[in-house]
Amino acid sequence: MEQINKKSSFWALSPLIVFVALFIGTGIITSDFNFLPINVALLISTVFAFIIYPKTNLTKKIDIFTKGAGHPNILLMVFVFLFAGAFSETAEAMGAVSSTVNLGLSLIPPQFLLAGLFIVGAFISVAMGTSMGTVAALAPVGVGISESTDISIALSIATVVGGAMFGDNLSMISDTTIAAVRTQKTKMGDKFKVNFFIVLPGAIMTVIILWFLTKDLGIAETSQGGYSLVKVIPYLFVLIAALCGMNVLMVLVLGVVIASFIGLTTGSFTINENLKAISDGLIGMQDIAMIALFIGGIIGMIQYQGGIQWLLNTVTSRVKTKKGAEFGIASLVTTTNFATANNTIAIITTGPLAKEISEDYEIDARKSASILDIFASSVQGIIPYGGQVLAATSVAGISSVSLIPYSFYPYLLVVCGIVSIIVGYPKRKDKSV
Numbered sequence: 001m002e003q004i005n006k007k008s009s010f011w012a013l014s015p016l017i018v019f020v021a022l023f024i025g026t027g028i029i030t031s032d033f034n035f036l037p038i039n040v041a042l043l044i045s046t047v048f049a050f051i052i053y054p055k056t057n058l059t060k061k062i063d064i065f066t067k068g069a070g071h072p073n074i075l076l077m078v079f080v081f082l083f084a085g086a087f088s089e090t091a092e093a094m095g096a097v098s099s100t101v102n103l104g105l106s107l108i109p110p111q112f113l114l115a116g117l118f119i120v121g122a123f124i125s126v127a128m129g130t131s132m133g134t135v136a137a138l139a140p141v142g143v144g145i146s147e148s149t150d151i152s153i154a155l156s157i158a159t160v161v162g163g164a165m166f167g168d169n170l171s172m173i174s175d176t177t178i179a180a181v182r183t184q185k186t187k188m189g190d191k192f193k194v195n196f197f198i199v200l201p202g203a204i205m206t207v208i209i210l211w212f213l214t215k216d217l218g219i220a221e222t223s224q225g226g227y228s229l230v231k232v233i234p235y236l237f238v239l240i241a242a243l244c245g246m247n248v249l250m251v252l253v254l255g256v257v258i259a260s261f262i263g264l265t266t267g268s269f270t271i272n273e274n275l276k277a278i279s280d281g282l283i284g285m286q287d288i289a290m291i292a293l294f295i296g297g298i299i300g301m302i303q304y305q306g307g308i309q310w311l312l313n314t315v316t317s318r319v320k321t322k323k324g325a326e327f328g329i330a331s332l333v334t335t336t337n338f339a340t341a342n343n344t345i346a347i348i349t350t351g352p353l354a355k356e357i358s359e360d361y362e363i364d365a366r367k368s369a370s371i372l373d374i375f376a377s378s379v380q381g382i383i384p385y386g387g388q389v390l391a392a393t394s395v396a397g398i399s400s401v402s403l404i405p406y407s408f409y410p411y412l413l414v415v416c417g418i419v420s421i422i423v424g425y426p427k428r429k430d431k432s433v
Contacts, residue, residue, distance in 0.1 A: 012307030014052060015298050016339055019045035023385070027401060038385060038400070039287060042294040049301045061301065068300015069293040073175075073344055076249075077132065077387050078289040082282050083252035084136030088395055089281030090256050091234050093273065094263025097140045099231040106227070111215035113145055114159050115207045118409070121163020122203065126171045131164035131380075131388050133251055137235065138163070139395040146396075151214055154402040157392045159210060162409030164388055165381035166203060168343070169373050169413070170195055175344045180373040183351025184358065186365035195370040198420045202412035209408050230266065234259040288394050292387060299340050303349075311335050312353055325361035326421045329354045329368055330375045341386050343376035364426060374417040381410035 019041055026036040050061055068074070091097055108116050117138065125134040142160040146153040168174050172188050181188050234255050241251045256278060263269045269277065302308060312332065319328040332354060337346035351372060358368040380386045384400035393400045 007306040008310040008313050009306035010310050011052070012302050012305035012310065013339065015045045015049035016302060016307070018048050019298070019385075024401075027399075038390075039291050039294070042291060042298070046294055046298055049298055053301070053305055056305070064300050064304045065297035068303070069297035071296050071300070071345075073342060074292055074296035077292050077342075079249060080130075080132045080136065080252070081285045081289045081292065081387075081391060083249060083256070084132070084391060085281035085283075085285030085394075086278045087136060087234075087252045087255040087259065087281065088140045089277045089284065090259040090263070090274065092140055093277035094234075094259050094266070094268040095228065095231045096234045096259055096262075097144045099227040099229075100141055100144070100235050103227045103229075103232055111211060113149065114151065114156065114210040114214050117142060117145065117156070118159050118163045118166075118206060118210055121160055122166035125164045125167020125174075130171075130174065131161075131168035131377075132391060134164035134167060135160060135388050135392045135395075136252060137255075139392045141235070142392075143396050152406070153396055153398055155213070155406045157396045157398065158403040158406035158408070161381050161388055161392050161403065162206060162407060165377045165410055165413070166199070168380070168388075169199065169377035176347055176373055176376060179344055179347040179351060180369040183347065184355055184365045184369035184372070186369050190366045191369045191373075194364075194366040194426050195373060198370055198425065199374065199413060199416050202409060202416040205412050206409040228266070230262060231268075233262060285391075285394065288390050291385075291390060295341050295385065299342075299345070302339065308336060308339065308349060311339060312350065316353065316357065319357060319361075322361045322363060323421055323424070325357050325363060326367070326371060329357055329363075329371050330417060330421070333372050334375045334379055337376045337379040338383060341380075341383060343373075343380040346376045346379075347372050367420075367426060371417060371421070374413055378410045378413040378417070381413070382407050 022036060022041040022044060023038055026041075046065070049065075050058070053061065056064075121134055121138050124137060125131055138160045139157060142156040143153060145151060146156040168176055170192060171177055172192060177188070177191070181191050184191075237251075237255060237258055241254070260274050260278070263274055264271065315328055315332040315335065319325045329350075332350045333346050336350050337343055340346050340349070354368055354372055355365075357363070358365060380388060382404065383389065384404065389400045389403055393403065
């Protein structure tokens, strides 16, 4: 993102405020969060951003916007969206989703389906190191489970997102974890141990809640159709590739190739139908890819005009004690993540300042890294305009706002983070530099 200008300005945040007000406000007023499409809300906010900064000429504004939209993290997200769409559509067309769901229904009692889905999502995301890749792999499965039972599709998709955020927060190859560790100058293994024990109670509680909510749902009505083990291979490949730490883009590309090969050899579709499925998947994700570009451009302009710096200054000015400093770091990365809708960018942006705060107040580097990652991941799993939520709900064809009541793990992630600050865990001072 453009970072030449270091001024601080609350007014610079106004495009984001306009976007949130439009998107959420119209949904509340009309009782329909699909009334104003999110891309239209972003378009209006973009036009507003170009109007409200009179001291910056148009050419410079365009340059800032395009650099923000073209940030490597944003472009990577765009490609993940597109490949995820191609994989999901191809896998569904060749029968991978129905076979995987029916296999699961035949092996797992219905009351444990969502709890199992969360655990599998957590496992994949920790191994793969990317919440986006996990969402791409499991969102179609979540949809299939919902269609085969009377489990709410919003609850099922929120469960997928929750499992994905578990790994995004903990995986040693996650970009958010790497960013947190590097900015706080601690060791990956040390941060993992501290972070894991902080969030473990939240994960356990999530499993219990999911079991309790679904233990009596759809047992009699559950459909257990036929399945083909061969058609489950694309998802097994995702699991194995995740364990090997393969790049998410490579996983998705190979997933498309494997699903296409199996579909063609089993006669599930013709070459024309295969190519159409891939094309439909890419086209289906074009809207969300465009949303990611708009968000990146708007954030680039907000950052250049001093909006992010205002957030940093506002939060740090209130720090007085060690616990206050830890809450300050949490507030810093939380508000920045709300503004940027990208947990990696939020950690990279606030990490250096968090390091200064942790040194001034003698905060364990493992703890400050964990705080950054925990609170950024929790916000990313809740906000309806975050990439993970948008990707999951795009596959499901539901409003991103509909996930908010069911985002149990992200909420519990916040609770775990707050409790760890209050009780002062961990007690031992980290010696790493």
